Amino acid sequence: MTKRIWLDAGHGGHDPGAVANGLQEKKLVLDMVLYAKRYLEANYKGVVVGLTRSTDVFYSLSQRARKANDWKADVFVSAHINAGGGTGFETFAFPGAKGETRRFQQALHDEILTTMRAFGQVTDRGLKQKNLAVVRETRMPAVLTENLFIDTKQDAAKLKDNDFVKAVGEAHARGIAKYLGLQEGENDNPAYEPKPKAYYEKGDSGPKVKEIQQKLIKAGFPLPKYGADGHYGDETVAAVESFQKKYGLAVDGIAGKNTLAKLEEVYKEVTTPKDTRKYRLMTGAFPNAEALTEALERLKKDYGWLTYEKADSTDLNPTYRIVTGTFTGKDTAEKFAEEFRKEYGWTIYVKEA
Ligand SMILES: [Zn+2]
Structure with a gap:
């Protein structure tokens, strides 16, 4: 059963x-929630993750609860600072909660606290209960x-460290997985493949964002701080803007249709090994010496910039064939071969020189 x-x-x-x-x-x-989502989807089978928001937008507390109820979520976690x-870490459930909710709170609490403590001392403020709208109205x-106090120096120092934020997000994921008894492994449920998006922007995360980041790096727009981490943050926005500037695109930091197409083109250019091998074109056999001469004349007239020889003069073939001078790269040779075939209706072979 999918959770x-x-x-x-x-x-x-x-x-x-x-x-x-x-x-x-x-x-x-x-950031925490996006890291948690990515971790769940990457590491467990049979999960689907719904988000109140994946960008910087506002929803009321009741809207948040209603979204989760309508979606028929199995569990709900709200992340706050x-x-x-x-100072320290605490979790809240609805007053009087016991049984499943209590078990869920314990699993989350333990996993997150343990993870936080890998980054230094963290006060455990405990498992608490409070009449908060999102825990009251969710079913x-x-x-x-x-997750720590933003206005306390020692806590803020941890929150400024993206590794910490990521670790805490992923600890949320592991806590949820423990409670639900999720099975580790690739999430192979095809029903829950995220729909491919037309554009990517700040706040997005996942394998497609990672791919964009890898291509940016290859194209010469480095992400020195976070690398290709699959999370579209400020650093990725800046790199996309530099890319857009360089290639004369609208500079908005969003990887939209034009930007993605240009990035693909630049990426292909820098990653495709240049074919420096030489190729010649060779015609099929003409019926006689006359036809051969006629063909040679047509070629010299139409494609005078290329050199031609009779194949028998090069020992390549004793019959009435023509071989051309060389082209660099198979693609180029194939392109002209196709042109000649169309133009003259002859058989044309591409031969490595
Ligand atoms: Zn808050």
Whole structure:
């Protein structure tokens, strides 16, 4: 049975959530959720992940719960960053929650806390219960995580580290997987292949974003900090903008149709090994010396820039054939071979010189 997981990145759009130390809650939690989604889809069989938001947009608390209910999610997780001058990690479930919800909270809490502590000391503020709209209005086991305090220096230092944000996102994924008993392995459920998108922009993540990043790097637009991590963040936006600038495209940092087409072209150009081998064209046999001479004259008239020889004069073939001078690269030779076939109706062979 496919498990349906709903991930809710808190805040968004006009609501930045907590803001301090140059950090915004809405951005951090979106990153965490996107990392969690990617991790779930890459590492477990039979999962499908729904998101409240994958970009910087706002939904009300009730809308968030309703989306997950309508989608018939099996579990719901809302990711947040704390503020108010404390320190550490805590999770919330609805007051009085026990059984499944309690088990879910415990699995998430343990996995995330353990992961955070790999980055240094983290206070465990415990498994808590609170009447929060998203855990009240959702019909499935629902937990809200408060991932450190944005306005406390030591916590903010961790949140500034993308490796930490990624690790915490992935810990959410593992906690969910443990609770649901997900089976590790490639997610091979074809029903849940994400639909190919026409364009990619900031906030997107996944294998297609990774492919775009790899091509950007190959095309000479490096991503020095994060590399091809499959996450379309500020660094990718900047690289796409440089690319667009260089190739005279509209500079918006979005990998749309024109940008993707140009990137593909540039990528092919830099990665296709240049064929430097030499090729000649050779005609089929003409019926007699007269026909051969006539053919030679036509060629010299139409394609005077190329040299021609009678094949028998080169020992390539004793019959009435013509061989041309050389072309560099098989593609070029094939192109002219096709042109000659169309033009004259002759048999034309491409031969390595
Ligand atoms: Zn929040």
